[in-house]
Amino acid sequence: MPSSVPSAPRRVAHILRTSLFAQVLCALVLGIVVGRLWPGFAADLQPLGDGFTRLIKTIISPLVFCVVVVGIAKAGDLKAFGRIGLKALVWFEVASTFALLIGLLAANVVRPGAGMHVDPAMLSAKAVDAKTGGGSLPSTTEFVLNALPTSFMGAFAENSLLQVLVLACLVGAALLHLGHTKVPQVMPAVEQAQEIIFTVVGFVMRLALIAVFGAMAVLIGQYGLGVIETYAKLIVLCYVAAALFIVLLAVALRIVTGLSLWKFLRYIREEMLLALGTASTESVMPRVMQKLRGAGARDDAVGLVLPTGYSFNLDGASLYLSIGTLFIAQAVGVDLGVGQQITVVLVLMLTSKGMAGIPGSAFLALSATASSLGAIPAGAVALLLGVDRIMDSMRVVTNLLGNCVAVFAVSRWEGALDLERARRVLGGETAVEVAVEVETPQRQGSVAQ
Template identity: 40%
Template structure:
């Protein structure tokens, strides 16, 4: 795209952003939820369904968003090799970053030794056994689970990787059809507009969903459990911050010159949504829309973001590392370095596809311990009380990692419109919350192709 078209987009009149009040309402709802959780714990716990209902509404839109974005992205490019290049580079990057996250978690966990001196009750032993029963799955089950029952069921199954597979096949098929496939692409463009419009409508329920989710977790957890386990929580949050700002921030700055702070500020509303729902999946559709708005090609966004949600689990890697060390210390049976590495590599493989699901990290942890060190499974009950709060940091770190990955891979593959990104991060081209699509900019990019 030319500098002239970028300037034209930049000079366009700004729409009044009425959604500013929506996100102020979300913040107020979170504060109110905390107050209600402390003041009336039993009542607050009964509100859990409200938060779950809102997250379910968001998740309802994820598969249509991924399908439309990826099909349009692949179908509009002429070379299948460019898609393969993006996918291969993305998987290599995800593997490298997961290794870094594991290493940082191991170092901090071994220094802090946060589990020393804790006692394990019979009640907590039962909680650990229950989590283990939910978390045991084989690699074969994972691979088979990627293949949907039918072509259309991939859009209704709730499995992101199934949607990704069908979208890739559909996109490549339309690419091979050439001009005869263009009417289908135009139809999917209209469907994408409808999907994002529905998503924008759902977002107005965010304050209610945030209130129910936060009130329930505070009411269920209480203050005592937080005090006794503050060390592991603070250590985990600090480790995630070191990884995001130290590792990801340095890589982004050195590679592209983009500040991690400006990128995260651009995604501030998505981080607020994640904090209020404790699920990074609730922000997945908005991340796709915002990365496209920021100048990353639709093909790159369509491949990197959904794949990253299943394979780029930086926060989950840190969590599994520190939680395993914490449990081993608390049970008085510390893991040797060899045991730490083998157990955690197994868990990273087992956790694929569970990044956006609240509570999935706990099940993965228990399942991994059951496979490698059954004597430690009872200790999972020690962190049941604070898992929801650790889930916040897991989700935030996973989301930050995927946003950075999208920019980096766009830069490396030449699919990033850098003048556009700079203008967006500077606040010169605001994101349209009303329908989440910048149709004029998308048309200009297609015309450039």
């Protein structure tokens, strides 16, 4: 009698066929192998990752617009939406400040750049200029003005998330003001467009493993594994500091909502692995929005907090910038006093905002910080060129988890979180199963009436 238990090869084949996590993990490992063995061939795989990222970016703006408009219209309270935005900004500032302070504390204790004795005269700022394209970070006034769209279609064409958010808030407010009776076709059309976009996301995600393979092969082929030996102390410090910050995020999430960050991490493991493979949080934004909504966060909170966090809540970048500033100072023999380190925090609190989407933004922020101190040569920033790409994984994980925790915390703070649903979904039940159980009694009640 044949056994009903599937053989091990069949189980493995089934997992590879049905699990995005397993597929992306295999692509990740294969990319590392190809990059290590054939670096020349790996360099030609750059379009694989870039093409996937481009496809995802075309979806983000219309998706954010639809989610925010529907969220405001369904919430029925524009004041509540304003409160969500204000509370999100407060959370972002507190979280990013903690990240900066943890980075400074770690760099002062471990001193990763001490003993390098780098001669500043041997360093050139030209390499940094090439990395950043000679650009600069916007001033506070420019940042605010750039968040305001100059045309409706221009915001989508330029893929400016903040501008799209402003437009979505205006359209959502207009729908609330007019009411469904005056524009009865608009809301259904926006909801249908949202469903179409999420379906397109599903199509594009089938290319995820190809993108991860290409991106990882290029990374290993271009930088190799030798850079890890050269900057081992700095790399380990950044990753340990990030782990400490994530533990603090877990504690904060538990205190504010009672939810487990580790269960949430298991819940979004596919998206996290994809973000790691492509070194981009943008590549998983649509899927993460779906997951957060499925876990009980209300549409308006998800639609406002998560996209805004991509510009205002770069916790991983803040951590890296504070450690990087002290690293280059220590490497060139500059001892920064307490007052100068306070200046570092204040400058980075400003320069770390609005970095998303700007080429070489980390180096621009570091250069601005070095210039404000006046004690670190501008060319010293070039010391981080070789290791910057290795830090992407740390920044991606920390940024993504920081923004997801912000969504849950602000939603709970505003009463926009279905806590029971969140516990059940993070506990292993699918969002579909929970939705069916919730909907069935409601339908039965309506039939009884």
